[in-house]
Amino acid sequence: DPGTRWLFGDQLGPHFLDAADQPVLMIESRRVFARRRFHRQKAHLVLSAMRHRAAELGDRCTYVRADTYAEAVTAAQADGVDLSVCQPTSFAAVRLVERLDDVRMLPARGFATSRDEFTDWAGGRKSKSLLMEDFYRLARKRLGVLMDGDDPVQGRWNFDAENRGGPPKPAERVQRDGAGVLDVPPPWWPEEDEIDAEVRADLDRWAADGDVTFIGDDGPRLFPATAAEAQSALGRFLDGRLSAFGRYEDAMLADDPWMAHSLLSSSLNLGLLDPVDVVHTAEQAYRAGDAPIEAVEGFVRQVIGWRDYMWNLYWHLGDDYRHGNELQAREPLPAWFADLDADAVQARCLSSILRDVRQHGWVHHIPRLMVLGNYGLQRGWRPDQLTDWFHRAFVDGYDWVMVPNVVGMSQYADGGRITTKPYAGGGAYINRMSDYCKPCAYSPTVRVGEKACPFTAGYWWFLNRHRDGLSGNFRMKQPLMGLTRLSDLEALVEQEDERGSRAP
Numbered sequence: 314d315p316g317t318r319w320l321f322g323d324q325l326g327p328h329f330l331d332a333a334d335q336p337v338l339m340i341e342s343r344r345v346f347a348r349r350r351f352h353r354q355k356a357h358l359v360l361s362a363m364r365h366r367a368a369e370l371g372d373r374c375t376y377v378r379a380d381t382y383a384e385a386v387t388a389a390q391a392d393g394v395d396l397s398v399c400q401p402t403s404f405a406a407v408r409l410v411e412r413l414d415d416v417r418m419l420p421a422r423g424f425a426t427s428r429d430e431f432t433d434w435a436g437g438r439k440s441k442s443l444l445m446e447d448f449y450r451l452a453r454k455r456l457g458v459l460m461d462g463d464d465p466v467q468g469r470w471n472f473d474a475e476n477r478g479g480p481p482k483p484a485e486r487v488q489r490d491g492a493g494v495l496d497v498p499p500p501w502w503p504e505e506d507e508i509d510a511e512v513r514a515d516l517d518r519w520a521a522d523g524d525v526t527f528i529g530d531d532g533p534r535l536f537p538a539t540a541a542e543a544q545s546a547l548g549r550f551l552d553g554r555l556s557a558f559g560r561y562e563d564a565m566l567a568d569d570p571w572m573a574h575s576l577l578s579s580s581l582n583l584g585l586l587d588p589v590d591v592v593h594t595a596e597q598a599y600r601a602g603d604a605p606i607e608a609v610e611g612f613v614r615q616v617i618g619w620r621d622y623m624w625n626l627y628w629h630l631g632d633d634y635r636h637g638n639e640l641q642a643r644e645p646l647p648a649w650f651a652d653l654d655a656d657a658v659q660a661r662c663l664s665s666i667l668r669d670v671r672q673h674g675w676v677h678h679i680p681r682l683m684v685l686g687n688y689g690l691q692r693g694w695r696p697d698q699l700t701d702w703f704h705r706a707f708v709d710g711y712d713w714v715m716v717p718n719v720v721g722m723s724q725y726a727d728g729g730r731i732t733t734k735p736y737a738g739g740g741a742y743i744n745r746m747s748d749y750c751k752p753c754a755y756s757p758t759v760r761v762g763e764k765a766c767p768f769t770a771g772y773w774w775f776l777n778r779h780r781d782g783l784s785g786n787f788r789m790k791q792p793l794m795g796l797t798r799l800s801d802l803e804a805l806v807e808q809e810d811e812r813g814s815r816a817p
């Protein structure tokens with residue numbers, strides 16, 4: 314008898330149960346939403362997905378609305394229920410389960426590499442040699458993904474060189490709803506149902522009661538809330554969108570936030586999709602000749618490479634990792650940024666991306682890393698506040714994924730345990746990878762004066778502040794040399810000291 318499975322709100326797929334008819338306990342806590350200002354569409358998605366799962370399970374599910382998890386668990390146990398739970402996805406939730414009596418905690422599910430497998434691999438290695446590329450190759454071999462016997466298909470593990478192209482030229486775009494977008498089929502969008510209507514009414518009421526406040530716009534739900542919807546979204550991605558994934562993976566278009574991305578992060582993180590199934594299905598597209606190797610390999614690398622690498626590093630690096638602040642960044646997050654006030658911003662890239670976040674609770678990897686995160690890094694914003702903001706503002710944000718991505722990858726607040734150098738970049742990078750700059754009030758090549766690009770000037774301002782701290786980093790040698798050659802550095806520093814964290 315597997316007993317009753319307690320499901321957290323990010324454990325919603327069939328693979329979190331041991332038997333198709335296993336009884337389930339789910340707990341919805343309004344207090345979780347009252348504690349922090351979440352994006353309205355994130356709150357909607359999470360509640361909608363939980364309630365959809367409960368509806369699917371019908372009588373087998375006890376769905377409790379309670380103030381705290383502990384209260385609901387204790388009440389269930391008082392009724393004689395024998396509870397088990399798959400390891401939850403944050404340190405705080407694991408501690409919570411450990412504090413409760415008689416709840417069996419099973420290994421985590423929903424990831425491709427288990428914590429034990431990671432520990433075996435990481436074993437004696439120094440943290441500097443925990444390379445994503447090595448981790449990823451091992452996962453490919455172990456899971457038999459894109460392998461011909463012992464060798465990677467086409468004899469290569471890595472197709473990064475073929476990926477990472479610039480944005481499509483205007484002639485390569487198509488007009489859709491008045492916008493020039495990448496020439497791929499549009500993403501799959503769900504249709505809302507009565508459960509969504511009920512969630513919307515509840516959130517309106519909570520907000521009106523003053524219990525809960527949100528950031529971002531309400532809008533039609535854009536991301537899957539059930540395993541079946543997630544399969545539809547995956548199907549659409551594989552059917553025509555995946556083939557352009559690699560080439561445009563790093564490019565940005567002002568009129569097309571989605572480009573050829575999968576939009577599957579929220580489904581994977583809610584547990585609606587199993588990552589191993591996802592990559593096997595993507596491999597079939599390659600084997601059937603429907604998508605080129607560089608696109609499929611690029612996608613597989615994200616799902617069983619980066620995603621699992623970040624998941625495992627979250628546990629490996631420990632709960633204190635979140636407090637890292639190697640660059641001593643102490644500026645609070647300014648209100649215009651925290652509140653997604655795109656209209657206050659003139660810099661076209663930043664304004665457009667903040668608007669996308671406000672409207673959808675999602676932008677792809679490069680806007681997160683090279684625009685939003687990059688700006689915070691340059692301006693010296695507190696990494697803990699930025700992590701919390703990303704967590705609340707994005708539909709796919711959870712503690713395990715935000716902490717390593719923001720503290721480590723984006724803010725270099727860990728002093729380089731995940732990346733070899735800070736992801737700081739100037740306007741030249743944004744200009745190369747997007748169509749933002751031409752109509753912008755600023756110019757990416759100008760450092761000082763009215764047209765000075767806040768990213769370009771901010772880049773040098775950042776390097777200048779951290780000249781000494783970064784001087785030992787081999788990969789920063791070139792950029793720091795560049796700094797010594799700037800004739801207008803003094804004026805630039807004065808200008809950026811003055812601009813600081815004001816909306817650019």
Ligand code: FAD
Pocket residue numbers: 573574575576577578579581582612615616619620621623676677678679681682686703704707709710711714715718719722723
């Ligand atoms: P695609 O571009 O289609 O990629 C496929 C899948 O790969 C994604 O769905 C995701 O599951 C996985 N993936 C790729 N890179 C990463 C990564 N670095 N970490 C984890 N998974 C990855 N991803 C989240 O899922 N949740 C987050 O809260 C999150 N926060 C981020 C914050 C910052 C500052 C940065 C730089 C990245 C963050 N990412 C996060 C990673 C990545 O940006 C998103 O997973 C991706 O943009 C989601 O869109 P997609 O599903 O269309 O991804």
Ligand code: SF4
Pocket residue numbers: 660661662663739740741743744749750751753754755756757766767768769
């Ligand atoms: Fe962004 Fe600078 Fe380009 Fe304007 S010029 S869009 S601020 S990078």
